Amino acid sequence: MMNTEIETNVFPLKVTTAEKVNLLDLDLPALTEFFVGLQEKNFRAQQVFKWIHQKGVADFSLMTDLSLSLRKKLPEVCEIRAPIVAREDVSSDGTRKWLMKVEGGNYIETVFIPEKDRGTLCVSSQVGCALNCSFCSTATQGFNRNLTVSEIIGQVWRAAQRLRELSLEAKSEIEAEEPKITNVVMMGMGEPLLNFDAVMSALSIMRHELAYALPRRRVTLSTSGVVPNIYRFSTEADAALALSLHAPNDALRNQLVPINKKYPIAMLMDACRQYTVDKPNRHVLMEYVMLRGVNDSVEIAKQLVKILEGIPCKVNLIPFNPFPGADYERSKVEDIQAFRAVLMRAGLVTTLRKTRGEDIDAACGQLVGRIVDKTRRNERFLQKTAVDGK
Numbered sequence: 603m604m605n606t607e608i609e610t611n612v613f614p615l616k617v618t619t620a621e622k623v624n625l626l627d628l629d630l631p632a633l634t635e636f637f638v639g640l641q642e643k644n645f646r647a648q649q650v651f652k653w654i655h656q657k658g659v660a661d662f663s664l665m666t667d668l669s670l671s672l673r674k675k676l677p678e679v680c681e682i683r684a685p686i687v688a689r690e691d692v693s694s695d696g697t698r699k700w701l702m703k704v705e706g707g708n709y710i711e712t713v714f715i716p717e718k719d720r721g722t723l724c725v726s727s728q729v730g731c732a733l734n735c736s737f738c739s740t741a742t743q744g745f746n747r748n749l750t751v752s753e754i755i756g757q758v759w760r761a762a763q764r765l766r767e768l769s770l771e772a773k774s775e776i777e778a779e780e781p782k783i784t785n786v787v788m789m790g791m792g793e794p795l796l797n798f799d800a801v802m803s804a805l806s807i808m809r810h811e812l813a814y815a816l817p818r819r820r821v822t823l824s825t826s827g828v829v830p831n832i833y834r835f836s837t838e839a840d841a842a843l844a845l846s847l848h849a850p851n852d853a854l855r856n857q858l859v860p861i862n863k864k865y866p867i868a869m870l871m872d873a874c875r876q877y878t879v880d881k882p883n884r885h886v887l888m889e890y891v892m893l894r895g896v897n898d899s900v901e902i903a904k905q906l907v908k909i910l911e912g913i914p915c916k917v918n919l920i921p922f923n924p925f926p927g928a929d930y931e932r933s934k935v936e937d938i939q940a941f942r943a944v945l946m947r948a949g950l951v952t953t954l955r956k957t958r959g960e961d962i963d964a965a966c967g968q969l970v971g972r973i974v975d976k977t978r979r980n981e982r983f984l985q986k987t988a989v990d991g992k
C-alpha cells in the first residue's frame with residue numbers, strides 16, 4: 603500500500619490510497635452522493651462519470667469542464683483505480699485474453715472476442731468460484747472472494763483503454779482497426795448472482811447512456827441457477843439472462859451443476875418463466891455444454907425440449923473445452939448435429955457456440971489461471987512492455 607505523508611501545522615496526516623474513494627466503485631447515484639458530500643453540484647457527478655467511462659480519462663487535471671479548484675481537490679480525496687493488466691495473450695483468431703491483477707495479490711481473467719461487426723467482452727465477477735461444476739476449470743481453483751464494483755466495471759474500463767491504444771497503433775500501421783466493445787457477457791470467472799449488489803451496480807454503469815451506453819440485449823448475465831437471485835435480477839436489472847442449464851433432469855444436473863441440489867430444475871424453470879412473464883421482448887439464453895456420452899443423446903435432447911416448453915428461450919450449444927485434469931470429452935460433431943436437429947424440429951432456435959481463443963486458454967470454462975506460472979511470465983511481460991497506463 604502506498605503512503606503519502608501530508609504535513610499539516612497541527613499533526614502529520616497519513617493518507618493512504620486505500621482511504622481515497624475509488625470512483626470506479628460508484629454508479630451514478632453513488633457518484634452524485636459523493637459530489638453532494640463535497641458540497642458540489644449534482645451535475646459534477648455526470649461530468650466526471652462521462653470523463654471516466656465515456657472518455658476513459660483517469661487524470662483529474664484533464665477534466666477540463668470542471669472548475670480549476672475542483673480539479674485540484676479531487677486527487678486529494680479520490681482516485682480512479684482499475685485492475686492492472688499483468689499479461690496479455692492474443693489468439694490466432696484475434697481473441698485477446700488479459701490477466702488482470704486485483705487487490706490482495708489476486709488475478710482474474712477478462713477476454714475480448716472480436717467479430718466482424720461486434721466485439722464481446724467476457725467479464726469475471728469473482729476470484730475463483732464456489733459452485734464446483736464438474737466440467738469447469740474455474741471450479742478447480744476454489745472460491746477466493748467477490749470482486750468489487752471497481753474490479754468488475756474496471757475490467758470494461760481497462761479493456762476499452764487497451765482497445766483504444768491498439769486502434770491508435772493500428773492506424774499508424776494502416777492495419778484494420780480493433781472493433782470496440784459492443785457486448786458484455788458476465789461469463790468469466792465466478793457466479794455473478796452470488797455477488798449480486800456489486801454486479802448490479804456494474805451492469806447499471808455498462809448500460810448507462812453517460813457511460814458505456816450498451817443496449818439491454820447486449821449485456822448478458824449468465825448464472826448457474828441461483829434461483830432467488832434470478833427473481834431479483836428479473837425486477838432489479840434490465841439486462842439479458844443466460845442460464846447454464848447443461849442437463850434436462852435433476853439426476854444428471856446434480857452431477858454437473860451441484861447447485862441444482864439446492865435449486866432443482868422445476869424451480870429453475872419457474873424462475874425463467876417469471877423473468878419473461880409480461881415482457882414480450884425478453885427470452886432466456888439456455889447454455890448447454892456438450893459432453894460426450896454424458897448429456898448429448900437424442901433421448902436427452904427430447905427431455906430438454908419437454909422442460910423448455912412454454913419458456914421463451916433460445917438454446918446455445920457449447921462444445922466442451924477440455925482442460926488438464928478434466929473428466930470429460932467434447933461431444934462428436936455428428937452427435938451435436940443430431941442433438942441440435944431434435945431441438946430445431948421442436949421449434950427451438952438453437953445455435954452452436956464457436957470456440958474462440960482455444961490456443962490461449964481463453965475458451966469457455968478455461969479461465970482458471972495457472973496463476974503461479976502466469977505470475978512469473980507476467981513479470982517478464984511487464985518488464986518488456988508497459989501495457990498499463992497507470
Ligand code: SAH
Binds near residue numbers: 739844924
Ligand atoms: N457461473 C456462471 C458464469 C460462468 S459462464 C454460470 O455458470 O453461468 C461460463 C459458461 O461456460 C457457463 O455456461 C459454463 O457452464 C460454461 N463452461 C464452463 N466450463 C466449460 C468448459 N470446460 N467447456 C465449455 N463450457 C464451459
